[in-house]
């Protein structure tokens with residue numbers, strides 16, 4: 001989330017500032033993404049479970065650690081139909 005937030009201007013992105021409740025930082029990873037990047041944590045499963053357009057490759061970017069696995073990774077930034085799921 002921090003990388004996207006700092007480099008791009010996406011309206012309403014990261015509304016809850018990373019606590020995993022708003023879902024506005026929803027991203028989809030590529031089908032061939034490293035398996036460990038697809039492991040959801042914290043509030044993520046619950047929040048994604050309330051949202052539409054969620055795929056097995058969906059993550060809340062605020063719950064993805066910044067490490068070498070993100071190098072050259074391309075993600076699709078999703079603009080949820082129902083932003084602000086607090």
Ligand code: FES
Pocket residue numbers: 001013014015016017018019020021022023024025026047060061062063
């Ligand atoms: S910033 Fe709200 S869920 Fe990620």
